[in-house]
Amino acid sequence: MKIFASACFLTVIAAFPAWSATVTNRDGEAAVLVVVEGESRMEVAISAGGTESICPSGCFITTPSGDRIGLQGDETIEIVNGSAVVK
């Protein structure tokens, strides 16, 4: 029972990071996002197939396709053909 309980606990803990926006690049080449969070505007490069966690408290991103989207900070995003798909 103890094992079971700790397994449950671990599961719960592992499920927590769902809370900052996660960006996964599904394209064959690296994608560069412009992330505006707080006062700063920065570029985040995500390698092909890579995943990054960005902006836990809301931000704006500009995708390689030129689209700008606002994020609350709890989304999961995939970069497909240079444009963002929010799940």
Added chain:
Amino acid sequence: MAMKWILHPARLRLKQRLNCLRPVAILSGTRLLPEKNMSLSKRFLVAFSLMLLACSVPALGQQPAVRAEPQGQTQGKIQPPDEASPQAQTSAQLDAARKSLQQLADQVEKAENDDIRLADIKVEVDAAAKQIIAISVATRPRLDAIKARLTELGEPPPADAPPEADVVTQERKRLMAERGEINALTGTAEDLSIQATRLSNTITATRRALFSNTLLKHTTINGATLDNAIVAFNIERQQFSRSVTSWLRFVWSFKRLQLLGALFLSLCAALVLVVGTRRLFSPLVYREATSGEPGYITRLSVAFWSTMIPTTAMVVFAVTSYFFLQSFNVLRPDIAPIVAAMLATSGALVFVSTLANAVLAPRQNVWRLVRVSNQGARLLVLSIFAMAIVNGLDYLAGAIGEAMGSPVVLTVVKSLIASIITGLILMAMALIKPIVSAGETPDGRGKPWPRFISALLVLAGAGLIIAALSGYVGLARFIATQIVMTGAIVVTMYIGILTGKAVAKQNALADTVVGRYLERRFGLEQVALDQAGLAAGLAIYALVVLVFIPLILLQWGFQIADIQAWAYRIFTEIKVGSITISLVGIFVGILLFIAGFVVTRWFQRWLDGNVMARSRVDTGVRNSVKTGIGYLGLGLAGLIGISAAGLDLSSLALVAGALSLGVGFGLQNIVSNFVSGLILLVERPFKVGDWVVTGTTEGFVKRISVRATEIETFQRQTIMVPNSLFINAMVGNWTHRNKLGRSDIPVTVTYESVPRQVMDTLLEIAAAHPLVLRNPEPVAVFSAFGDSTMTFELRVYLADIVNGGGVRNELRLAIYERFREEGLGAPFPKQQAEAEPTVPETDEIEAPDVSEEQMQTVLPADSVKRSGTQRRPRRISVGGTAETD
């Protein structure tokens, strides 16, 4: 010169606020600002609610959310939604957001020197930033739709390819335009968001600068300053007496009833509190004249509560009287801040003096919490009280100066005097000789402080005086306030925590009057009282933390808006790296889980008791359905709870995948048992109440749960059998489809008896027993030839095999009596009885199951005994009865 000061009262007021470190009133956030009279009552109320622990948390939580709301609503109204396109709406919303940001920025400029206002504005700016992001998030679905449609339409054909339909070109153009529009809007939102964050950061920087300016502001102190101050003081005195007398005259002639009514009502509120708590908690709170020395815990809790209750009563009095005076229109704008400051000062005085009395108990040395001499305690209480009075008067003087629009220099000089007096008192405290050495009574003269304490006191006092004289009056005043107020709060907190610990101790509550009252009134048991004590202890901890920590923060110059924002953040989002944890979410999740669990249990009981019981469903099915529903409901409640707590179920799937490897190894047994349990529920090889045999375990099934099954043996031992054993090994069930069963009784007689007569007699005996079935009828078998005995066996069928033991016992008695009457020869071997006197007998229910061949074969008596049941050792033998002979 004084005229010059009075010429610019507004400017002066600002400067003055910079200079005199707005002293912070204990027990409330009462920073007294003439222009903010309306907010004073609010602040009092907030402080009051903090004191009473009343719903401060939900109020905190809602604040920012509520602020964000109306914006969206008003923006929605700017253009009717059915006419405007979504983009136009978004653009209108963004415009509104820009305007409100602009307004906030203007307000920030205006309130440059107002810390309280800045804190409020910051909360609004942060809400606006959130709102801006929300606005742009709302455009996302449309953008996604456009992108999807564009993908469907495909790229425009190259120049040499045949042209596409005009409609397609048009649509693509339109969509591209819309996409550009949305992107432009999002860009605007992006800029606005940056602007908002910048504004928010500016506010933080301004506030930080304001604080350090106020604290480290240097004023030159010289003769001219004092001259200015004296002139200003004279003017202020005249102005003050004029204002107060005119106000008093006005109130006495026109508002007499209201004034008296307000005072009466607030006194009533305070009295009700004092009397009520005295009746309820008297031995906890008030000192009885005891002959012996009260226990440390009693002294502790008395000290804590005798500080808390009068202080709370005073705060209630202050808040209610201010509230009533304000609502009866008794106060004038110039008088209100002074009255508020007076009330706050008296509250702080009551707090400090009751605390000093509670800890030092100058008149009752048995109740003293610290070991000091009587003389020392008296002097210490006096000096602490004096410091509190000086602080309070300084604060009051500051409030009066601010209300009268006096020049800054006056406030500076007042604070200078207060700081010097406080410093002198501190230095004088170093001269007190309070220490009582071991073995001495507290009546003695006492010894001086240990060197480091007296050095500390002298240093602190000297530091205060030097700081004040060298011009850092704000700093000196801040430190003086901190020494008195923060010191008092920390001491109370410490005592409170110790009290909570004491109350939470085992059986501590039962010995108090509250405990005895609960016992008498609600008939609480010892255990319940103990648990109540634990809960009370935890509640005291919560009270101490929730009341005193905000108070200390207020002391340090933080604003209520800051504390609200922090509390809101603590309850909604705690960030650890990239993880955000919401306490409220988790709490809601747990509540939902409990609710789901309760509903499941209720549904289970209803289905079992009402539906299935009436539809005459087999108990096994009933049990399975009940258990199944229980687990299903539990799982559902768990899922709902997890979702509500904000856990992402999709990432649970990932974790489950990762865990499956662990399941393969570590959790193999548990999972196997779990699955076996499910199979048992579906297949139902046995039900609760069945008599089962598996391996070496035999007994009645008491409970089937998903991991293990509870079996009670005949000796009433409970055995948990893992479910996989039932699935993997053979399970015998005596009562599977029916309870019909055969019970065998071996009978051994000497060769002198006539076998047929023996068998007939046995059958007659069996037929005479009421529990033996007629069909299938009883059988008597001549089962074996022994060396000196013949073995017969009486086999009877019983409707309920569970009764086997009783029936066999009665049959054996009957056989013995009949055989003796009829002289059939003893139904047991005489020699053997003597030869084996120790054949074990365990008279238990037994259900022999002799196979057909064994019945036919003539075996020696011994082997028959063993072959009675092959499943398990036979426990009844003829040898047993031999002992009775």
